[in-house]
Amino acid sequence: MRALDLDDTSGCPLGVRCESCGIEAEGLAVVTAAMGSLGVACLTMCPTCAGSGTPPNVAVATAVRLVAQHCGHLGITFDDMAEALDGGGERR
Numbered sequence: 830m831r832a833l834d835l836d837d838t839s840g841c842p843l844g845v846r847c848e849s850c851g852i853e854a855e856g857l858a859v860v861t862a863a864m865g866s867l868g869v870a871c872l873t874m875c876p877t878c879a880g881s882g883t884p885p886n887v888a889v890a891t892a893v894r895l896v897a898q899h900c901g902h903l904g905i906t907f908d909d910m911a912e913a914l915d916g917g918g919e920r921r
């Protein structure tokens with residue numbers, strides 16, 4: 830099985846404002862962030878937030894939604910994501 834690249838953002842749509850600080854800044858970019866044990870989510874962030882290294886402070890319900898959305902961008906299911914996190918992309 831091909832290892833999943835959960836940090837691939839090539840299929841992720843760019844938002845209109847930073848999802849961390851909420852401003853409509855120049856140079857917004859889609860970045861991936863680990864949402865604890867939930868998985869990897871993608872977020873639109875401004876250069877300041879993306880460079881801070883601090884994951885956005887989102888509610889659990891939001892985090893679940895973001896991870897699920899990112900699964901869609903990657904063309905995988907929530908289960909695939911969990912499995913990739915679990916086994917490091919390798920099937921045992």
Ligand SMILES: [Zn+2]
Nearest residue numbers: 847850875878
């Ligand atoms: Zn920001």
Ligand SMILES: [Zn+2]
Nearest residue numbers: 841871899902
């Ligand atoms: Zn995504």
